[in-house]
Amino acid sequence: MQLATWNVNSLAVRLPQVLDWLATHPVDVLALQELKLSDDKFPHQAFAEAGYQTQCFGQKTYNGVALISRQELSGVVRNNPLFADDMARIISANLGDVRVIGAYFPNGQAPGTDKFEYKLEWLKALRAWVKAELLTHPKLVLMGDYNITFDDADVWDPEGMRDQIHCTDEERYELSALIALGLHDSLRLFPQAPKTYSWWDYRDMGFRRNRGLRIDHILVSDALKNTVRACEIDKAPRKNERPSDHAPVILTLT
């Protein structure tokens, strides 16, 4: 079984790339973030013609998430029932006995701003909800654009970005608290080359110079850990014309 996550930065712009990618990477579930379109504009038909079912939670202009799957998903939930949120950021569902959560974590803009406070509250509420979910769904995958680096190994310029957004102690504390619920960073279950990132700034030739961040993650619960066979970041779509600034992350389970 394969699961993947990809922040596409506008599904309207990236739909052909997503369909191309699925044709060569026929994963069981693909979680998308930053659709930037409302549900009435979601391209269900295009995915159906490619053999995929769709569950979407869209929003005009910003945010928006979806689960694209080969099999029909059950138990679809939108956002965190424990957190009143104006923004479409989470969609979760069951694939067999595995609870799959796709999430677009808040960016947070900068420490000290209202958006940063919202990010911390959102993270705290996510942790409470995931903790409860694990009781009923021990096999759980939490994947998406976390907008948080685990540590300096995830940052191209750790000195320059110290205490900056995605790298603050407060954000990293929340990420480690998620891990402490009994989750594992799939990518780090395997040896990784230094400077492995999932996002590169559009500006200043960020990708060509590998000036990036690892902020897209796939966390798996204790009950799934021993089934993880591989986890990798697919940098190929970042080389497309008009790419997303994020690359997909792929998880392979037995």
Place this chain on the structure above:
DNA sequence: ATGCCTCAGCTCCTGAGA
């Protein structure tokens, strides 16, 4: 450098992203 790209939208500038 309160910038550099890219995207959406009350679109020829602005807000937001990361």
